Amino acid sequence: MEKILVVDDDLGIQKQLKWSFAGYEVIFAEDRASAIAQLRRFEPKVVTLDLGLPPDPANATEGMATLEEILELAPQTKVIVVTGNNDKKNALRAINLGAYDFYQKPIDSDTIQILVSRAMNLFNLEMENRHLAAVAPSMDKIIGQSESILAASRKAERIAQTDISTLLLGESGTGKEVFARSIHEHSLRKDKAFVAINCASIPENLLESELFGYEKGAFTGANKTTPGKIETAQNGTLFLDEIGDMPIGLQAKMLRFLQERVIERVGGRSEIPVDIRVICATHRDIPGMVAEQTFREDLYYRIGEISILIPPLRERNNDVVLLARTFLAQYNEEFKTKIKGFSEGAIKAMSQHKWPGNIRELQNKLKSAVIMAEGTHIQAEDLNLTFNNDALSIDTLNLREVREHAESRAIRNAYQIAERNMSRTAELLGVTRPTLYSLIDKYHMDDIKTG
Structure with missing residues (x-):
């Protein structure tokens, strides 16, 4: 008991x-x-x-x-x-x-x-x-309890201590780099470098030298020999983010590197052996690009020896609230604030929102909310979100949830009818003022002024 x-x-x-x-x-x-x-x-x-x-x-x-x-x-x-x-x-x-x-x-x-x-x-x-x-600390940076994210996490855990080439698939902002870093940190290469490069953020004419490095005098401005990202990841992990945006002309050189595990710097003639693990990620439809001949089929099979699909936030059930509480603790520490949690309205708003920007959008909204919140709990307005106060899942059978929803809705309705007069609100609800204050505190309704 x-x-x-x-x-x-x-x-x-x-x-x-x-x-x-x-x-x-x-x-x-x-x-x-x-x-x-x-x-x-x-x-x-x-x-x-x-x-x-x-x-x-x-x-x-x-x-x-x-x-x-x-x-x-x-x-x-x-x-x-x-x-x-x-x-x-x-x-x-x-x-x-x-x-x-x-x-x-x-x-x-x-x-x-x-x-x-x-x-x-x-x-x-x-x-x-x-x-x-x-019991299973290996994927400790991957936060969530939904079956979809747990399935992806278990898959990442199983491959972590192998060198199999891995392709992470998912929408922008779903946490592909978090997965890549977690795989690296629980691999046999965890004490070596984790080197990340975003293939979509670097101009096509510079991406080759960024990846493979260059010899002195290889082109105008090449004043010294410079190793590329692949070389600097020696014995560690190379993370190629948004590989679907890699130019078709560079894909052939990347394929040779993955097959032979040697590189040549731009302007160089000698082969340099490289021992690294490669993890790639993209939000694009690679099989579709292969069909359209904008991505090499042989490279696709080489980078995707195993693929992990990372679900969007809207498909992760109640993970949004769990993630929000984790980020709140982080931002409280970062900004030296003492926000205690979320109001009922904020939780409903986060649960109802579709999160097109996924986890990145949630992080951005929470960061600004922690800075701008005036009460002890974050409100839906602080997150710049709205919610349907009448919405309650038809699957909700938990009497406690039903009662909380009904009580908070009744308080808000009475508060508006009483024109924000607390004594009149308590009278309409048939409770004492102290009981009303307690209910407002219990449901973290900070937007209702009790002064």
């Missing part, structure tokens, strides 16, 4: 929470010392922590100290802090210290059940991800 630690010195609250958490093993503590003792003994996944603890229950000092100690001893534990209904400032401080979420009294059983269920599910998901990473 899943364990929850309740830290509260009020026996009435303890009894209420024990009843609310039916189905869990509930453990109690009334102060910091007993909380830490119970944490060490039972290792609960979720803790509810009243910030007003003895010996100073009127202030949050002892509660904050308990929170810091819990997170130091068990950083993966999800701590939900419980505060008075006028103590939002300390609740936000607790979030900044690392608490998972907060809840303001009076206790509402249904609401806190949802918070605990979410926290428990997140803990279990993170634990599963850590387990999978420990």
Whole structure:
């Protein structure tokens, strides 16, 4: 049975929470010392922590100290802090210290059940991800749980320690270079160079010298002998991105290199042996180009000894949210921001968007959103996305999701009808103002002003 630690010195609250958490093993503590003792003994996944603890229950000092100690001893534990209904400032401080979420009294059983269920599910998901990473760490840079991306990742993992020529296929922005680097980093050549060149970004008359290098005096401006990308990748991996854009005239020289594993610099006469692995990528229809005679058939078979199709983001189910959370953590660190997550509207907008630019588009929108967001959670407007608030998957049978959707929609409708007056909104909904504030916080509806 899943364990929850309740830290509260009020026996009435303890009894209420024990009843609310039916189905869990509930453990109690009334102060910091007993909380830490119970944490060490039972290792609960979720803790509810009243910030007003003895010996100073009127202030949050002892509660904050308990929170810091819990997170130091068990950083993966999800701590939900419980505060008075006028103590939002300390609740936000607790979030900044690392608490998972907060809840303001009076206790509402249904609401806190949802918070605990979410926290428990997140803990279990993170634990599963850590387990999978420990068991199969080889493709750790490839993020996703959809079957399509897992199939591509498994294929990449199986070929990583071979030297088989690999062709990565997929739309622009799907992460072909990430796959190429992951294959290299888990190959026998991982300690050697990974050299990438984009065949579409270099003018045709320069691409040959970029790839094969040139001898001094080979052409005007060739003032010294210069090795090419192929040579500099010696004993490592050469990544030829957008090989479908390689000029037909250069394809014959590339084919000879792949067959003989020797090169000649531009203007040179001696053959230079090269030992490298070659990974190619393209968004183009190579078989179609072969049929049109714009790509050599023999080169196609040489570079595509094995092919991996990388799916577009729109076909990866819920991977967009998983990727978004990963990028959010990266950009928080890069820009020294403290955005906590995404509002319900932002998650719906990301899920509904078709992402024609794939992962690259997602990265760009998130980067600007992290910089421009004014609240603690990114809104759909920060991402410059819109969403259909009435849309709920017909396949959704999860009662929690249905209830959350209905509650958040009702709050927004009441808020508009009440002309953004919080007292009137609470009255229309049939709840108290503190309960309304708690629901707004729970659903991260930062666009609704609670001041």
